[in-house]
Amino acid sequence: MTEGVRPPALGLRHVALRVRDFEAAERFFVDLLGYRVEWRPGEDDVYLTGQGDNIALHRAPERADAGQLDHLGLAVGRAPDVDAWAAYLGSRGAEVVSAPRTHRDGARSLYLRGPEGLTIQIIHHPPLLVR
Numbered sequence: 659m660t661e662g663v664r665p666p667a668l669g670l671r672h673v674a675l676r677v678r679d680f681e682a683a684e685r686f687f688v689d690l691l692g693y694r695v696e697w698r699p700g701e702d703d704v705y706l707t708g709q710g711d712n713i714a715l716h717r718a719p720e721r722a723d724a725g726q727l728d729h730l731g732l733a734v735g736r737a738p739d740v741d742a743w744a745a746y747l748g749s750r751g752a753e754v755v756s757a758p759r760t761h762r763d764g765a766r767s768l769y770l771r772g773p774e775g776l777t778i779q780i781i782h783h784p785p786l787l788v789r
Contacts, residue, residue: 665742671786672731674714729777733786737766743780
């Protein structure tokens, strides 16, 4: 794929939220909305999956803004698509704040700065491909 051509994407299927009442937020998404725990890397983070979506909950410090969006994730179908997006975004002068990398759970992603400081993640994560 050439640098000037926008790579394919599957849509916004990942959202990360900062929450103060971490346990209540997890119960809400699991017990009420039917998500399941996919990965719990520590006591302050949990990744939930369901309906082809992925929600990350991150415990907010007591005094921090909570109930706030941490970032949005634009899903892509293949890991190499993340790198294609990096080349495309670079050719368009976008501010990539974290270059493509493979995470411990096998997902591959990059982060870029969007409008008004919004963080956008381009992510390949196989559970997001399930419909």
